[in-house]
Amino acid sequence: MPQSSFIDIKNLSVGYTSRNGKIIPVLRDVNLSITRGDSIGLVGESGSGKSTLALAAMGYFKRGLHVISGQVQFDGIDMLNIERNALQRLRGGRLALIPQNSGQSLTPNLRIGQQISEALRLHGDLPATSFDVGVIDLLSQVRLPDPVGLTDRYPHELSGGQQQRVAIAMALASNPEALLLDEPTTGLDVTTQAHIMELLRDLAKDRNLAMLYVSHDLGAIARVCNKVMVMYAGETVLTGSAKQVLLSPRHPYAHGLLVSIPRLNEASLPQALDGRPPMPSETITGCAFADRCKLADQTCHKSPPPLNHLETGEAVRCFHHDQIGQLNQKTEKSARSNPTAADKGTALSLANLAVSYSQPGLLSKLFAPQDTPPSTVDRITIDIKKGETLGLVGESGSGKSTILKTIAGMVPAQSGNIILNQAERLDMMVEKRPAAHLRQVQIIFQNPDDSLNPRHTVAQVLAQPLRLYYGLSGTPLRDRSIDILEQVRLGEHYLERLPSQLSGGEKQRVAIARAFAADPEIILCDEVTSALDVSVQAAVLDLLDVLKRQDGTTYIFVSHDLAVVKAISDRVAVLYQGRICEIGPVAAVYSAPFHPYTDALLGAVLEPDPDVAPRLTADDVVELSPPKTGCPFQRRCPRKLGSICETDIPTAQEIAPGHVIHCHIPQLDL
Amino acid sequence: MLIRRVLLGGVTVCIVSLIIFAGVEMLPGDACTQFLGEYQADEELLAQCRKDLDLNRPPIDRFAEWTQGAITGDLGLAADGTTKISTIVGDRLKNSLLLAFLAMAVGIPLALFLGVVSGLWRDRLPDIIASTLAIFAMTIPEFVSATLLILVLSVWLGWLPGIVLTSAAAPASEFFPEILLPMIVLSFVMCAHIMRMVRSSVIDVMASDYVQMATLKGVPYWQMVFRHALPNALLPAINVVALTIAWLLGGVVVIEVVFNYPGLGRLMIDSISDRNLPVVQSIALIVASVYVCVNLAADLLTMIANPKLRTMYMRK
Ligand SMILES: Nc1ncnc2c1ncn2[C@@H]1O[C@H](COP(=O)(O)OP(=O)(O)O)[C@@H](O)[C@H]1O
Ligand code: SF4
Ligand code: SF4
Ligand SMILES: [Mg+2]
Numbered sequence: 011m012p013q014s015s016f017i018d019i020k021n022l023s024v025g026y027t028s029r030n031g032k033i034i035p036v037l038r039d040v041n042l043s044i045t046r047g048d049s050i051g052l053v054g055e056s057g058s059g060k061s062t063l064a065l066a067a068m069g070y071f072k073r074g075l076h077v078i079s080g081q082v083q084f085d086g087i088d089m090l091n092i093e094r095n096a097l098q099r100l101r102g103g104r105l106a107l108i109p110q111n112s113g114q115s116l117t118p119n120l121r122i123g124q125q126i127s128e129a130l131r132l133h134g135d136l137p138a139t140s141f142d143v144g145v146i147d148l149l150s151q152v153r154l155p156d157p158v159g160l161t162d163r164y165p166h167e168l169s170g171g172q173q174q175r176v177a178i179a180m181a182l183a184s185n186p187e188a189l190l191l192d193e194p195t196t197g198l199d200v201t202t203q204a205h206i207m208e209l210l211r212d213l214a215k216d217r218n219l220a221m222l223y224v225s226h227d228l229g230a231i232a233r234v235c236n237k238v239m240v241m242y243a244g245e246t247v248l249t250g251s252a253k254q255v256l257l258s259p260r261h262p263y264a265h266g267l268l269v270s271i272p273r274l275n276e277a278s279l280p281q282a283l284d285g286r287p288p289m290p291s292e293t294i295t296g297c298a299f300a301d302r303c304k305l306a307d308q309t310c311h312k313s314p315p316p317l318n319h320l321e322t323g324e325a326v327r328c329f330h331h332d333q334i335g336q337l338n339q340k341t342e343k344s345a346r347s348n349p350t351a352a353d354k355g356t357a358l359s360l361a362n363l364a365v366s367y368s369q370p371g372l373l374s375k376l377f378a379p380q381d382t383p384p385s386t387v388d389r390i391t392i393d394i395k396k397g398e399t400l401g402l403v404g405e406s407g408s409g410k411s412t413i414l415k416t417i418a419g420m421v422p423a424q425s426g427n428i429i430l431n432q433a434e435r436l437d438m439m440v441e442k443r444p445a446a447h448l449r450q451v452q453i454i455f456q457n458p459d460d461s462l463n464p465r466h467t468v469a470q471v472l473a474q475p476l477r478l479y480y481g482l483s484g485t486p487l488r489d490r491s492i493d494i495l496e497q498v499r500l501g502e503h504y505l506e507r508l509p510s511q512l513s514g515g516e517k518q519r520v521a522i523a524r525a526f527a528a529d530p531e532i533i534l535c536d537e538v539t540s541a542l543d544v545s546v547q548a549a550v551l552d553l554l555d556v557l558k559r560q561d562g563t564t565y566i567f568v569s570h571d572l573a574v575v576k577a578i579s580d581r582v583a584v585l586y587q588g589r590i591c592e593i594g595p596v597a598a599v600y601s602a603p604f605h606p607y608t609d610a611l612l613g614a615v616l617e618p619d620p621d622v623a624p625r626l627t628a629d630d631v632v633e634l635s636p637p638k639t640g641c642p643f644q645r646r647c648p649r650k651l652g653s654i655c656e657t658d659i660p661t662a663q664e665i666a667p668g669h670v671i672h673c674h675i676p677q678l679d680l
Numbered sequence: 681m682l683i684r685r686v687l688l689g690g691v692t693v694c695i696v697s698l699i700i701f702a703g704v705e706m707l708p709g710d711a712c713t714q715f716l717g718e719y720q721a722d723e724e725l726l727a728q729c730r731k732d733l734d735l736n737r738p739p740i741d742r743f744a745e746w747t748q749g750a751i752t753g754d755l756g757l758a759a760d761g762t763t764k765i766s767t768i769v770g771d772r773l774k775n776s777l778l779l780a781f782l783a784m785a786v787g788i789p790l791a792l793f794l795g796v797v798s799g800l801w802r803d804r805l806p807d808i809i810a811s812t813l814a815i816f817a818m819t820i821p822e823f824v825s826a827t828l829l830i831l832v833l834s835v836w837l838g839w840l841p842g843i844v845l846t847s848a849a850a851p852a853s854e855f856f857p858e859i860l861l862p863m864i865v866l867s868f869v870m871c872a873h874i875m876r877m878v879r880s881s882v883i884d885v886m887a888s889d890y891v892q893m894a895t896l897k898g899v900p901y902w903q904m905v906f907r908h909a910l911p912n913a914l915l916p917a918i919n920v921v922a923l924t925i926a927w928l929l930g931g932v933v934v935i936e937v938v939f940n941y942p943g944l945g946r947l948m949i950d951s952i953s954d955r956n957l958p959v960v961q962s963i964a965l966i967v968a969s970v971y972v973c974v975n976l977a978a979d980l981l982t983m984i985a986n987p988k989l990r991t992m993y994m995r996k
Contacts, residue, residue, distance in 0.1 A: 102898035102899075114889040114890060115889040115892070117890040118912055119911040119986075128899065166991075
């Protein structure tokens, strides 16, 4: 008999009432039990009901949602029928939440110290006089630098990683017995994420916590969870130990999710999991996953599969879980298009490019020229061949977006040249560029919500470039629009839709379609898959690759996800503080010898494999501006040689043809 | 930063006064043709008058003199050549301020209260009542609601006088109770605008991640509302309040006309129809300055109240 469960959710169904009075379920008959010392990962695409389930464990439901049936118990206490005061004592007390996006979860008008001491006041047993000490103690427990100074800061003055640590400190204030984590590291840099995951692991072990860890990041789950539950369309489809679920998933959906993750040790594009989950309002007769399942047959469409409990301890909601082996045979990895063998010339040259955001006033220019901060981006020299994909990686603030914006003419260059097609200089700002230049350089952003006008239909979005650059109108315009939509695998019926009627992946396809409508020479992709689910990300990566093969387009692909960059790029440049650390063909950059920074980044990547642990070499300190002299990485470098790193710009060492590392460490020791 | 805003405000006022002055200059006729009326055909009289009123000097000189006077509070003489503008305008300004302050004293607290209540009890009875009333207040033209109120409160019930008969120069105390009806109408209208804004801001904030987090941290409801929600929800209200105040102080023409209230708005209308251009000029200048000052105050307040802006300027 296993330990009695601490958090116990039984047959829980949660739903909302639609306009026409129907009750639409978002969670259907879900069971979940967590014992002390257990940490359970909850995975699934966005909209599958993960957060709703995690919040239900605290007896909390977002506005509009209500319990249809079922029970929620915490240590034997009925959380659905509990008196308000008792509930307030439990929430943030014995049961604490670490939220998604702590940046928005910290109250903007209260100082960090105030917010943490509020938690101490509400739940701790400390006397009021020792709150200050308590706050500082908590902040040091989560290894925040300068805890005393931090208490006085407001949330917006902290970096994303620091905000996340504050949220963890706040949750720990009450010495909780159970922790609920809702995507606590989504959107953080790899190094920050890896450090926070290690912190959470240690905490869980030291305090014998019960943890529920919600994430769509299977790498993070692999690192902290011993059990995993996979959800799809509001239902549990698979539960099992972390090893079972992540290494040999017995459900086609879990299998699809896992193969859609780009891996560092593979050179090919991940397999896309096509389609999207049904909306909660759709009526499903058979298996909810049937439309996307490669194993689906007649039975699957007729009746919903039950949750089968296997002898191995897993529970699977699938009729054909014993045939899962067939999926592995069906999935031959789609080989990525070959790096263009024939050299067709240079598409874009960046020659000694520098960019600075600070505009020193005349006075400081005259009297204290040495006081001007170093340029945000400096000494960027790269030639990008026609048809090549150049990946740019680095943590946030490393100047990746700044370089793209400068090429696109949205930020002025401080010095240096940008040369298109070996002939035309792109030194004008976007407003002044001739239409021909504008057409040839297109940019796609991370968040399609920001770049698509919410009041423009897809037809209007596509018409803009087609009208502007090709003077199309009437039937030719429509035909061409449909043509382009089909290339991004959206049908004609999407023409009249507004962005609000599209899913995240579809919106990003429309943004891609708009870029391709101009038939550009070069497309700048800024974190284009970072806001998407892994399954959708794989589809978008695949699409970009197919389009490139067709049109021979050149890409500059920016991402903080090293595996994604590896999957799509021919060549990679690793940036730190706006300077190139290492550049070369993908295979060379992703294998030894490494620049110390590349090494730190690669070591921090969390693979969706419970047996692989990250290597943390450098600290995850946030640097606000690059050092004035010497190597950009000097302040964090674990292998720093000494003062030479602080004074001299590291020399470019050509390790192999085209593979250059900027470091003072001699080539043989790297 | 602050200095820049103040300078910018000053420049705005200067430009506005220049435009006003130029506009008046460009109109056909001047103070003398107006003053002399049918006698203006008499060249000699006209020349004499222009000499008396100093109208023969170049406009630049006169503008400089006018602005100099305005800064020291001397707005010059009205078109009749004898009354000091500062006396006429001064009384009216005092009356407008009186009405505005009374309306604000009632309207702003009420608006904040109703906005918060209807935001917190969204779609429940208090919200439905308050929001419906607000929509009425915003859509019915002021003169209609004013007339209705006069009809009900003064003609039928006889509770309050429906029209102001006190002369412009009378001290503030003599305006009671006549001032109450215009005050009620004004607070009603401004209350509606501010309330709608506060309501939607409260709704946004109550749906925010940090309010959810505070709840899940175990913060009791009212403590959460007052500590976590309201300080953030009321920030955007500052600017709306400022706009409303500027509108109130600039003279509310319709209301003043309906109630025969001797404020700046009515003086403006009267002076325009009398072509008493110096007075029009002065009022326009005052309204512009008030506008600039109130907005400056609002920006300053936002800056102090918003930690993001505050830290941006303090910690550098
Ligand atoms: N508009 C801006 N004004 C001032 N500084 C900026 C601006 N945009 C970015 N920065 C700074 O420039 C640096 C590089 O930022 P960015 O190019 O966005 O990096 P990345 O894309 O790698 O996250 C950061 O230090 C960031 O704070
Ligand atoms: S039940 Fe059928 S459709 Fe559903 S996951 Fe299993 S094989 Fe696929
Ligand atoms: S140059 Fe020095 S500081 Fe920079 S990466 Fe090499 S060893 Fe580290
Ligand atoms: Mg960026």
